[in-house]
Amino acid sequence: MTLKKPAPDATRRSEKSRRAIFDAAIALVVEAGYPKTTIEGIAARAGVGKQTIYRWWSSKAEVLMDAFLDLSEQASREAAADRDPHVFPDTGDIAADLKFVLRATVDELKNPRFEAPSRALAAEGVVNEQLGRTFVAKLLEPSLQLYVERLRSAQDAGQVRPDVDPRIALELFVSPLAQRWLQYSGPLSHEYTDTLVDYALHGIAPR
Amino acid sequence: MTLKKPAPDATRRSEKSRRAIFDAAIALVVEAGYPKTTIEGIAARAGVGKQTIYRWWSSKAEVLMDAFLDLSEQASREAAADRDPHVFPDTGDIAADLKFVLRATVDELKNPRFEAPSRALAAEGVVNEQLGRTFVAKLLEPSLQLYVERLRSAQDAGQVRPDVDPRIALELFVSPLAQRWLQYSGPLSHEYTDTLVDYALHGIAPR
Numbered sequence: 001m002t003l004k005k006p007a008p009d010a011t012r013r014s015e016k017s018r019r020a021i022f023d024a025a026i027a028l029v030v031e032a033g034y035p036k037t038t039i040e041g042i043a044a045r046a047g048v049g050k051q052t053i054y055r056w057w058s059s060k061a062e063v064l065m066d067a068f069l070d071l072s073e074q075a076s077r078e079a080a081a082d083r084d085p086h087v088f089p090d091t092g093d094i095a096a097d098l099k100f101v102l103r104a105t106v107d108e109l110k111n112p113r114f115e116a117p118s119r120a121l122a123a124e125g126v127v128n129e130q131l132g133r134t135f136v137a138k139l140l141e142p143s144l145q146l147y148v149e150r151l152r153s154a155q156d157a158g159q160v161r162p163d164v165d166p167r168i169a170l171e172l173f174v175s176p177l178a179q180r181w182l183q184y185s186g187p188l189s190h191e192y193t194d195t196l197v198d199y200a201l202h203g204i205a206p207r
Numbered sequence: 208m209t210l211k212k213p214a215p216d217a218t219r220r221s222e223k224s225r226r227a228i229f230d231a232a233i234a235l236v237v238e239a240g241y242p243k244t245t246i247e248g249i250a251a252r253a254g255v256g257k258q259t260i261y262r263w264w265s266s267k268a269e270v271l272m273d274a275f276l277d278l279s280e281q282a283s284r285e286a287a288a289d290r291d292p293h294v295f296p297d298t299g300d301i302a303a304d305l306k307f308v309l310r311a312t313v314d315e316l317k318n319p320r321f322e323a324p325s326r327a328l329a330a331e332g333v334v335n336e337q338l339g340r341t342f343v344a345k346l347l348e349p350s351l352q353l354y355v356e357r358l359r360s361a362q363d364a365g366q367v368r369p370d371v372d373p374r375i376a377l378e379l380f381v382s383p384l385a386q387r388w389l390q391y392s393g394p395l396s397h398e399y400t401d402t403l404v405d406y407a408l409h410g411i412a413p414r
Contacts, residue, residue, distance in 0.1 A: 033334075094412075123333035125390060127240075127326050132391040140392055151411075164411045167393075168402055171383035172411070176375075179382040182389060183332060184339040185347055186374075195375055203410025204358075204371045204379070 022067035034124035075114035102193035172200035229274035241331035309400035379407035
C-alpha cells in the first residue's frame with residue numbers, strides 16, 4: 001500500500017476548517033460559558049460536520065485547549081512582535097530577562113481579544129478540577145517550565161542561589177500577576193512586575 | 208414615640224432566619240452556580256419570605272458576600288482554634304508570624320465545607336468584574352490589610368526594608384498560595400508556604 005500525500009488543496013481546506021473550529025469554539029465559550037459549549041454547537045457555528053471535529057479531537061475540552069493554545073500564541077506574538085513565545089530570553093542578566101517577559105505578559109493579559117476567552121476557561125477551571133488540571137498541564141505548566149530553565153541557567157551563572165527551587169521561586173513574580181488578573185485585586189503595569197522581580201531577587205528583609 | 212427594644216424571642220428568631228438564609232445561599236451557589244442563584248430561591252430554601260431577605264439585604268450579591276464572610280470566619284476559627292481571624296499575630300518575629308498565618312490559611316483552604324462555596328464565588332468573580340471587585344473589597348482586601356499592618360510593624364522593627372511597599376510585598380507569599388488553590392497548579396502544604404516566606408524575606412539572589 002502506498003500512502004498518498006494530501007493534495008495542496010486538501011491541506012488548505014483542512015487548515016481553513018481548523019481555524020473555523022477554533023474561532024467557533026472560542027466564541028461559544030465566551031458567549032455561553034464552558035458548560036453550555038458543545039461539539040455540536042462548535043460544528044454548527046464553524047460550518048463543518050461533527051465528524052470533522054471528531055476526526056481531530058475526542059472531546060470539547062481537547063478542542064478548547066488547542067483553540068486556546070493557538071489564541072495564546074497569537075497574543076504572545078502580538079505583545080512582543082519579535083519574540084518566539086516558546087523561547088525565554090537569556091541575555092545573561094536574569095533581572096532584565098524576567099522583567100522583559102513579565103512586561104510582555106502584562107500586555108498579553110490586557111489584549112481584549114485574549115481576555116474574555118481566557119477568563120471563561122480560567123473560571124471553569126476553578127470549579128471543575130479535571131478541566132483545571134488539564135489547563136495547567138497543557139497550557140500553564142509548559143510556559144512555567146521556561147521560567148524554570150531560565151532560573152537554572154541563572155543558578156549556573158551565580159545569579160540565583162543554588163539551594164533555591166526554581167519551580168517555587170518563579171511563583172514569587174508569576175503568581176502575583178496571575179492573582180491580580182484573575183481576581184481584579186490590583187492594577188497591572190510594567191512598574192508593578194518590575195517591582196515584583198526586584199523584591200523576589202533581593203528579598204524584602206534588609207541585606 | 209418610644210422605640211421598643213425587640214423582645215429576646217424576636218432576636219432569637221432573627222438570628223435563626225439569618226443563619227437559615229446564609230446556609231441556603233451557600234448551598235444554592237454550590238449546587239446551581241452564582242448566575243442561577245436568586246433571592247426567590249434562597250428564600251424558598253431557607254423557609255422565609257422574600258421580604259425577610261430584602262429587609263436586610265438589597266441584592267443576592269450582598270447576601271452572598273455576608274454569607275461567605277460568615278463561613279470564612281468559621282473556617283478561620285476551625286483552622287486555628289485559638290486565633291481571632293481579625294488579628295494578625297505579632298510576636299516580634301516576622302518570619303514566624305507570616306509562616307503561622309499562611310499555615311493556617313492552607314488548612315482553611317483545605318476545609319471541604321469551605322472549599323466548594325469559595326470556588327463557586329471565586330469562579331464567578333473571574334468572569335464577572337463587578338462581583339470580582341465586590342469580593343475583593345469586602346473579603347480579600349480587608350484580610351490583606353492585616354498583612355500590610357504586620358509588615359509595617361516589621362519595617363519599624365528593622366526586619367523589612369523601609370523602601371518596600373507592604374501591599375506589593377505581601378503578594379510574594381499570598382499570591383502563590385492563591386494561584387495554586389485557584390488553578391490546581393501545585394500542591395498546598397506548610398512546607399511550601401514556609402519556603403515562600405523564606406524566599407520572599409531573603410530573596411533568591413545570593414546575598
